[in-house]
Amino acid sequence: MMGRQTAAAPGKLLLFGEHAAVYGYPAVGISLDRTLTVEVAPEAEWRFCFGDRAPCEEFDGEYGDFFPHLEAVARDAGRAERCGELRGHVLISSDLPIAAGFGSSAALCGALARLLLPGNAPVDEIWSMAHRLEEFFHGTASGIDTGLSVLGGSRVFRFTRDRELPEARPLSLPEATIVYGALPRERTTRELVAAVGRRLEDNPRGTREILDRLGAIADDVASETVWGASTLGELASRAQELLRDLGVSSDPMDRLISAGLDAGAIGGKLSGAGGGGAYFFVCDGLESGRRVMTALQRNDTGCTATDGSAAPAILRIGP
Ligand code: PMV
Secondary structure, eight states: OOOOEEEEEEEEEEEEOTTGGGGTOOEEEEEEEEEEEEEEEEOSSOEEEEOSSSSOEEOOGGGGGHHHHHHHHHHHTTOHHHHHHHOEEEEEEESSOTTSSSOHHHHHHHHHHHHHSOTTOOHHHHHHHHHHHHHHHHSSOOSHHHHHHHHOSEEEEEOOTTOSSOEEEEOOOOOEEEEEEEEOOSSOHHHHHHHHHHHHHHSHHHHHHHHHHHHHHHHHHHTTOOOSHHHHHHHHHHHHHHHHHTTOOOHHHHHHHHHHHHTTOSEEEEESSOSSEEEEEEESSHHHHHHHHHHHHHSOOOOOTTTTOEEEEEEEEOO
16 A cells, blocks of 8 residues: 655736636736645545644535545546545645635645656646646636646746647746735635626626726736836736726725835735735835735734635745
């Protein structure tokens, strides 16, 4: 019998292109320096646990259905035997906030795909398997989260009709300090995407214009002509205004963005589907980033650690 098997995968921060990506525009994102780790200890039955404490916290029923899905994906990929060897106690530990918009489910799927596939499997195969696994959590996942988790780095994703997964080109970003975190989510991604769809039906011209402008911003960043934290920050703030006009921001998010800008951030926006959720600010250097972070911590947003919010953290980006 095999011993314990471990794999880790990072989370992601979506930078530009959310919602516009649903209508064919590119999306830009970066993998985080925080990871989710899976440790599998063979046992007769599958079970999920979370936490690095002993005894760890067992996930309740809803995730139990994941295992038949995992076995079906492994079988389709010709990895049924390997999956059988792995069956057991899946212990998840993470310094990546869970369910806060940072791709924790994609990281889980990326780590499991690495355990299921041979060590020399091409990354595209790992991505493809992670994507299929993620369907359990997201129904129709775009492939961006698993792409950033499996491929790493900063990337631009472009969608084509003929391929299931988008093209994922490495992207060079200007040097900047990013402050990111998350507010509690008021609406799900599915609800927010549907709300934008209804808005497009009710007001095709106005909504199309907003989506076109959001897409143009993502295109600008993707073209690598954005060279400097100040341009990146300005584009973030412009995108935030458009996302607000699209109806996917929220009052707490708007207040938080103002607080960050007042504390000296160059620009900031929500990240991902919105309705609360993840956000980021672009700052000019570490000192400025720390000031913004302190201001956000002081700003009472009414979040608790268990409601899907995440305390602000710093990420350095650059070529
Ligand atoms: O909040 P997230 O990570 O689920 O981001 C969703 C991004 C959308 O563009 C709103 C949807 C998508 O699938 O591209």
